């Protein structure tokens with residue numbers, strides 16, 4: 054199991070008291086499988102991803118990544134773990150305007166201390182894998198919304214993560230492009246053996262998921 058959440062509770066300050074965003078959540082995501090997360094607005098989906106990504110520390114419970122419990126790790130250790138093991142795809146690609154598609158990917162390898170030569174080859178290979186073989190030299194303003202989202206996905210895969218976390222990848226895309234991005238995520242999950250979690254509002258995408266869970270009031274239940 055490369056991603057495991059065990060009895061995770063997360064609260065936020067809320068006036069005098071605390072708001073429970075995640076309530077004793079347990080979730081196992083096996084390798085080479087895609088779990089779709091659905092649920093109403095404000096139910097805790099983004100909180101779930103943030104905790105799984107180790108960007109937010111839960112009040113209680115454990116997040117285990119690739120067999121390593123993250124409880125008690127220092128910020129530096131968590132950053133290092135994320136760089137090597139976790140790929141995160143946010144709703145908006147947040148690409149750097151002055152860099153080409155290939156360079157967006159190479160930056161990730163650089164941050165993880167990998168060699169520039171290998172990074173160039175890998176960036177090219179990944180851009181091919183997401184159907185952008187001929188576009189490696191383009192900057193974000195020269196790409197369509199769907200192409201930018203595919204660069205975003207390729208970038209998250211640059212350091213060969215075991216865990217891939219994706220937040221509403223299709224919110225900025227029309228239906229057809231959205232479906233293509235979700236199909237791509239499912240294919241990459243199997244090919245690259247990742248434990249993938251995708252938060253989605255669009256139920257038409259759920260056909261590609263191995264498992265669907267619903268978050269409601271901070272609780273996770275299988276659908």
Ligand SMILES: Nc1ncnc2c1ncn2[C@@H]1O[C@H](COP(=O)(O)OP(=O)(O)OP(=O)(O)O)[C@@H](O)[C@H]1O
Pocket residue numbers: 065066072073074092093094095096097098099100101
């Ligand atoms: N930083 C924060 N401080 C206080 N409360 C927060 C914070 N972030 C989220 N919340 C609250 O926690 C609950 C869960 O929020 P979360 O963003 O995880 O929901 P969501 O399911 O992702 O919603 P959406 O589908 O609208 O993005 C909500 O009640 C929200 O208002």
